[in-house]
Amino acid sequence: MGLPRQIRLRRRKDFDAVFASGRTWSNDLLVLRTLPTNCDHNRFGFVTSKRLGNAIVRNRVRRRLRETVRVLPTRQGFDCVLSAKAKAADADFARLSSAAKSLLQRAGVLPDPAEASS
Secondary structure, three states, rough: OOOOOOHHHOOOHHHHHHHHHHHEEOEEEEEEEEEEOOOOOOEEEEEEEHHHHHHHHHHHHHHHHHHHHOEEEEEEEEEEEEOOOOOHHHHHHHHHHHHHHHHHHHHHHOHHHHHOOO
């Protein structure tokens, strides 16, 4: 099961809005940009540039990021763009997933552990 279409950022103007007005967090594998919205759901976009490698590598990284986001419980009302850095091409799923989770936690997109358990 993939990431539903309604929670994907797809249009250039949506990406541009996040890049222009959003806040940025980063670690050694990823850059996260978020923009608060008034929607009742989150939308996620993924950027994998040619610096990452060939199409096979870029698609693999995108699939791993989509799966990580799909299974996470998130707070609603954010447009998020995850951009992969060059090191992400060599990272395994667990490391990439952990990096994405830590950025989403720092950005406030993931609920606090106390909120998630109640």
